[in-house]
Amino acid sequence: MEEAVQHEEQPSKAASIFTTGPLRIIVSLIVPVIAFLVLRWSFIYMRDTDANKLLIGLVALIIGVGAVWALYLITDNLVSLLPQGIGDTVRPFVFVGPALAVIGLYLVYPLVRTIYLSFFDARSVNFVGVDNYIFALTSPDMLIAFRNNLLWLVFVTGFVVSLGLIIAVMVDRIGRWESVAKSIIFLPMAISAVGASVIWKFIYSYQPSPRPQIGLLNSIVTALGGEPQGWLILKPWNNFFLIIIMIWILTGFAMVVISAAVKGVPAELLEAARIDGANEVRIFFGVIIPYIRGTLITIATTVLIMVLKIFDIVYVMTSGQNDTEVIANRMFREMFVFRNFGRGSALAILLLIAVIPAMIYNVRNIREARR
Template sequence: MAAQILSAIITIIVGVGGAIAYFWGANKLLDLVFPSRGVAGMAAVDNLRRQGVIRPWLFIGPALIIMIVYLIYPVVQTVYLSFHDRAGENFVGGANYAWAFGDREFRNSIFNNLLWLAVVPAACTFLGLVIAVLTDKIWWGTIAKSLIFLPLAISFVGASVIWKFIYEYRGDGQVQIGLLNAIVQYLGGNPQVWISLPFWNNFFLMVILIWIQTGFAMVILSAALRGIPEETIEAAVIDGASPFQIFWKIMIPQIWSTIAVVWTTITILVLKVFDIVLTMTNGQWNSQVLANLMFDWMFRGGGDFGRGATIAIIIMLAVLPIMIWNIRQANREGGL
């Protein structure tokens, strides 16, 4: 543990120190190459203009290089691999895509992803909105928000381990240490291996992501609710509107764009869900999703780079339109 902490501290010092050294050195070098001091006339003006053109690139240059190396190049390479065989050597055309849509496990993964898309964004947004409204009306609302937001600080794997204990099943006649089975047994029911129940186990896995992401939705929507002009609420009260009418006809329309952004952000996350399924079921019992299926084909069973890359491209194509809409919506709200 001490070695890991020391390594983390050294990494932070080297990383931050390196960034400071780079920007200081780059600016110093630019001033030396195109000096503006001690130079008379138009030469100084020309050097200042050159500095103005070059300096922004000194700041965004490293980010662009990292983006090209770690984002753009992998996308291009993935597209390339999706048209090649399992070793990534021989061109096979669209054979991998034909396999994907003809494969039963792939179709099952598509169905499960659609199920996640239908439930998780709606549940997170609805619960986040309700909690945001209710906690704004009680004196201990800040404490409640902190507790609800807390799961967002836990990794997906960590949250899955916590919920694995909740769903834990022990054999017949044994004391059930899983919270859910203990409650079921106390009420006179029969304990179940919840995460192995086909179809229904998807919902038990969804609960984990809902538990994590509701805090995110709550924080964003709470901020949007606070931005609603008080005059509109007061006018509605004077006109005799009920609390439900104020909520549904006054508040919701004014924060609708924020609700849409929260919904689409969680939708993108759901399309890429991987950690929870891998930790809880590893795709067994008909709980497979696209990201976990991609991982299986790419890195397990000898590895099939062609099929793994094909699934990755399909996930990217599914995420891309939502991401573009989300960016445009954010730009529209910002007046860009």
């Protein structure tokens, strides 16, 4: 206690003891060891503990924020002990190293490993060549999954981009209430696909005929004199009832992005077209669409990539039953239901192959931007 007080009285001296001379080297060796032990202890603690959740949460935050920061501060401190030249060469890797290590472990290694596993059988013991790919591309189940993925890609992308565009152009002209309308349509983007699925499952809810229909869709149908339907088992239309959910979620997103682009169309351009006698429809197709073509392509690509991996909605709504299977849901089932890691890996690779054009496009863009 007294020592601590003295230290406070002479902070500069106390600090200098630790930052100069032989003590500094000892400190900089001990601190990493302690840090390592604390990290290891907290790792084991958080892995094995059944302790109070709030306590774990607190430890988590301290470790999450504190330890990650400590890691950088300590290594940076160590590096500054090195001779100037070597230190300057090493320091960038202190900054960039942890990110590369995590990316390597969570993305690069699994990528290589998944390619490897896709050529082995269910338990990853025997080499089976391209059998898993033959299964993925020819089995009747998978053909349905491919058909459905194609339906999703075409209809979600088509509707989201065109609805987004039309609404964006319309809200641009209504003045004061524009931002309110945009918020309302954008809102579904905030909620989870699981939540959205429950919302829509309720809309599609079906009760056998004499009972009252509590689902919105069936009650509209019966009010118009039709027969109530179990929409989610109605092949092949059930796919479209799932697709509508994704359209509901993503249209607002497309609308907001496109709306920003529409506002970028120069007023003089629109004015000139009007003076030339073009009506609003011609201005829409002849001026606005060509001007924002780039944005439309970007949005379409983004939606395509999102839809390609569609999983949650199918998992919650139908689990892929009644011919609603999609690739990502099947991949999940191969992993957890059938325990077939070979087939699961092959399906993951097929998803990867589908996004390669987007990867190349991104990389090209970044190369050009950096040049």
